[in-house]
Structure formats: C-alpha cells, structure tokens
Amino acid sequence: MNDGKTLSENKVVEDKLDVLFRMQAGLDGYIREKRGLDFSKGEWVCKKAMALMVELGEVVSEAQYKWWKNYAEIDEAALKEEIVDVLHFFLGMCIDSGMSADELFGIYLKKNQENYDRQNGLSQKKGYELDKSDGKTPDKK
Numbered sequence: 001m002n003d004g005k006t007l008s009e010n011k012v013v014e015d016k017l018d019v020l021f022r023m024q025a026g027l028d029g030y031i032r033e034k035r036g037l038d039f040s041k042g043e044w045v046c047k048k049a050m051a052l053m054v055e056l057g058e059v060v061s062e063a064q065y066k067w068w069k070n071y072a073e074i075d076e077a078a079l080k081e082e083i084v085d086v087l088h089f090f091l092g093m094c095i096d097s098g099m100s101a102d103e104l105f106g107i108y109l110k111k112n113q114e115n116y117d118r119q120n121g122l123s124q125k126k127g128y129e130l131d132k133s134d135g136k137t138p139d140k141k
Contacts, residue, residue: 015101017101017104017105018101020087020091020101021091021094021095021100021101024088024091024092024095025095027088028092028095028096041096041097041098044092044093044096045093045096045097048089048090048092048093048096049089049093051089052086052089052090052093055082055085055086055088055089056086058082058085059079059082059083059086062074062075062078062079062082063079
C-alpha cells in the first residue's frame with residue numbers, strides 16, 4: 001500500500017493527491033463540526049454533486065461562453081479559482097463515498113486505458129470506433 005510518500009533526492013516527498021485528500025477531509029470535517037451538520041453518505045454525495053455542478057456553471061461563466069455577447073478577455077485567475085472549487089467538491093465526493101487517493105488513482109488508470117481502447121476499437125463497448133479510412137467518426141464525414 002502506498003503511504004503517500006516517495007524518496008526524491010534523499011528527501012521524503014508526500015504524494016500531492018494524498019495531500020489534497022487529507023486537506024479536503026480536514027476542511028469537510030471542520031465545516032461539519034462548526035456548522036453541526038450530520039447527513040448520510042448518500043446525502044453528502046448528492047449535496048457535493050450539486051455544489052460541483054454549480055461550480056461548473058461558474059467555470060463556464062468565467063470562460064465567457066456567451067457567444068452572443070461582445071468579446072471579453074477571460075480572467076485567468078478567476079477561471080482557475082473556479083476550477084479549484086470544482087476540485088474541492090469532487091474530492092469531497094470521493095472522500096464521502098469512501099474512496100481513497102490510491103483507489104481514485106487505480107480506478108482512473110483503468111478507465112483511462114478503457115477510454116483509449118474505445119477510441120482504438122479494442123473495447124467490449126461498441127460505438128466509439130473511428131472509420132479506418134480517414135480517422136473520423138462515421139457520422140462526421
């Protein structure tokens with residue numbers, strides 16, 4: 001099992017994903033205690049999913065999605081802050097569902113490979129294959 005630390009130039013360096021999970025668990029626990037919140041696992045996951053969707057809406061707003069408005073420069077700092085807000089709620093959902101940083105990493109690796117396999121026609125799931133003649137999806141010709 002990964003203890004979250006690796007040796008690098010004779011220093012012990014903690015895994016960044018482990019740090020984020022620990023920090024998020026700390027923040028969530030602090031908020032729960034300070035506000036006297038007590039919900040079931042399912043309620044917490046649903047609440048964080050909803051908050052994540054709201055934050056995604058804020059990402060879209062910061063990215064200037066309204067093509068019908070006059071062009072405006074994207075505020076890079078504000079955009080990045082909203083993306084980090086999304087990460088906060090995503091990590092909280094992982095933690096509330098009982099997923100560790102190691103488990104998230106392992107599931108991500110498997111799903112990433114599956115996504116490559118889908119693109120290359122190697123998956124058991126069909127409908128992702130590219131047209132062999134031109135590399136485009138059949139409906140994009």
